[in-house]
Amino acid sequence: MALTAASSASAADMRLPPPPVAAWSWSGLYLGGHLGYGWGRDPFSDTVFSGKAPLPGIDSRGPLWGFQVGANWQAGAWVGGLEIDLSGTNIKGSSSVSSSITSGADTASTSLSQTDKFDLLGSARARIGYLPWPNLLLYGTGGPAWTRLVQSSEETIVVSIPNNPVETVTGSGSEPSWRFGAVAGVGAEARLWDSDWLARVEYLHYDFGKSSSFSFSDGANNITGRLTADVVRAGLSYKFGSDRLVAGSAGAAVMPLKAPRAVAAWTWSGFYLGGHAGYGWGRDPFSNPFNSGTLVLSGIDSNGFVGGFQAGANWQSGAWVGGLEIDLSGTSINGSTSGTAPAVSFTGTETVTLTDKFELLGSARARLGYLAWPGTLLYGTGGMAWTRLVRTQDETDVDTGGGGTTKSTSSDPSWRLGWVAGLGAETRLGDTNWLARIEYLHYDFGDSGDSTDAGAPQFNETSGHVTNDVIRAGLSYKLDWIGGAIGPARMTMPVKARPAATAWGWSGFYLGGHAGYGWGRDPMSDAVFGGKLGSDPLRSDINSKGLVGGFQAGANWQIGSWISGLEIDLSATGIKGSATNVAPDGSTVETDTDKFDMLGSARGRLGYLAWPNVLLYGTGGLAWTRFLPSETHFDVGGGGGGGSSSPIFKFGWVAGAGGETRLWDSNWLLRVEYLHYDFGDSGSFFETISAGRQTGSAVSTSGHLTADVVRTALSFKFD
Secondary structure, three states, rough: OHHHHHHHHHHHHHHHOOOOOOOOOOOOEEEEEEEEEEEEOOOOOEEEEEOOOOEEEEEEEEEEEEEEEEEEEOOOOEEEEEEEEEEEEEEEEEEEEEEEEEEEOOEEEEEEEEEEEEEEEEEEEEEEEEEEEEOEEEEEEEEEEEEEEEEEEEEEEEEOOOOOOOOOEEEEEEEEEEEEEEEEEEEEEEEEEOOOEEEEEEEEEEEEEEEOOEEEEEOOOEOOOOOEEEEEEEEEEEOOOOOHHHHHHOOOOEEEOOOOOHHHHHOOOEEEEEEEEEEEEEEEEEEEEEEEOOOOOOOOOEEEEEEEEOOOOEEEOOOOEEEEEEEEEEEEEEEEEEEEEEEEOOHHHHHHEEEEEEEEEEEEEEEEEEEEEEEEEEEEEEEEEEEEEEEEEEEEEEOOOOOOOEEEEEEEEEEEEEEEEEEEEEEEEEOEEEEEEEEEEEEOOOOOEEEEEOOHHHHHEEEEEOOEEEEEEEEEEEEEEOOOOOOOOEEEEEEOOOOOOOOOOOOOEEEEEEEEEEEEEOOEEEHHHHHHHOOOOOOOOEEEEEEEHHHHHHHEEEOOOEEEEEEEEEEEEEEEEEEEOOOOOOOOEEEEEEEEEEEEEEEEEEEEEOOOOOOEEEEEEEEEEOOOOEEEEEEOOOOOEEEEEOOOOEEEEEEEEEEEEEOOOOEEEEEEEEEEEEOOOEEEEEEEEEEOOOOEEEEEEEEOEEEEEEEEEEEEEEO
């Protein structure tokens, strides 16, 4: 009996203890909402009414609300992460001015009111923070940002001329513009009790750069400053546990030992943050006529330095490394072209100089690479890109007939969206977490539009694709996330008696392509003076449709039957449609065409496993499009015809739902999904004219530009 008892006790000692309960960690994907208050500033000085009544800048304020989605990686007391957010706002303000002008017996009085509203605020940011206590995170954050600024105006003009009826013109309108820039801020986030709920308070400063401006030597000026917004907001998020990959399973059962800590094998997986510097070359091909076509300027080549930051996350699967990255660069890439020609309207010469400057370059990209050696990664990269291109025009008129010299300067920034692709090499420095890289990136932002007129070919304008090529070197620091998410490290020893196969999971980085079909809707109504005055054609709604195709890249986190994730995608599309209209007097036939040239998004995903290999999910986030409206017209009376196209870059939101399934026992994932995009309206205009008994009106309205897409996709997930 004693021997039996001793044997039983010995057997009990040999049994493995139950697996330890993992300590709570900040690592994982989170989703939540926020509320707050913001202050906007639009500084400008507009010398309206012949400079007698300058319109000052506009200060705005109001509430905001929205959602955020992101992912954290914890390494000891440090927490890094990526986040996207979208806010609707009522940050609003106005400014007004009035004046009167007298010329002999003629008088004119005017009043003008202008309103700014930050309709939407969005960003894609990196976060880096420190835990002074286990449940309190203090962090800094920054990255690219954008806004939909709606500028509205109301104006009344009263003209009194002796022996003529008093003429009153009343007009109002709204015009949205999409601005891109940068955001930076600080915040504090706390874990609520022992739950997965996180409460935060944060301050964010947005900078969207300067608007268009002009100045003349005769004193007529419109000078703008930097459009900014400052926001204080509180948020509540739910974190969906730690990524199962954080634990670093090698596929074997493990037994905890109370021996000293073992050093885990180094891996490329984890969050990283760093900076870069380099040199770039820009190309802006165009043909622009000036001085009634006697002076034609063609193309600008640019060059200069670039510098900025990058932040991202890697997932390593054997010798393969996939990841997501955002970056933002300030640049000095600039160039100019100029020419001089005899003036047409006076005796003398006209000199025009055009200058391009790529003020900002940014991107949201996927990376996929192979470890040629354990410490050296060779990779390709591609995704969405944007730039803030500032075009400046300087003109000098020298009138030798006695008029003297007149100078003018105008600046017109444009926010361009496109794609970027490149390749690079990255290496681990020694036995540290510092990573050095060198990479080449090619950016393509499409053309700037064209304009042709058969009746006046000397005014025809053409453009080609605006591109940038950048070579840069970077240095990043990677936060280790193995061990950081499961509490204090413990030495482990493989148990050879019972090797366990790791169960397949949805967690990990994936990359793939998609194809589908889409429908666009551009509601509008444009009736010039109700068709009673003037001869411009009436414009009506445009419905579009066509194929879509592109790529998607993202990462999943699996917590039981729940799957959460982040995804970026980019699609080229053939979604196109047109409407033909005839002027009320029959003199002109006009065809208006819409084309959604590109569609892109950065989204969160949240789904539930109806079956182990079938995921049903919802998705939503930021969206953008390169929208290409064009117009062609034909004069029935024999005056010829012409046309124009001008791309517009629009931001908005996207939401949808889908189903995804694992194919057999592989890492291939097949999905079908529906996405709805909303890019807001294009503005509106209302005007009435009364002169005695004669009255007329002009009305131009627009609705929300939308697209609906159904697509199927195939992705490969890297364990």
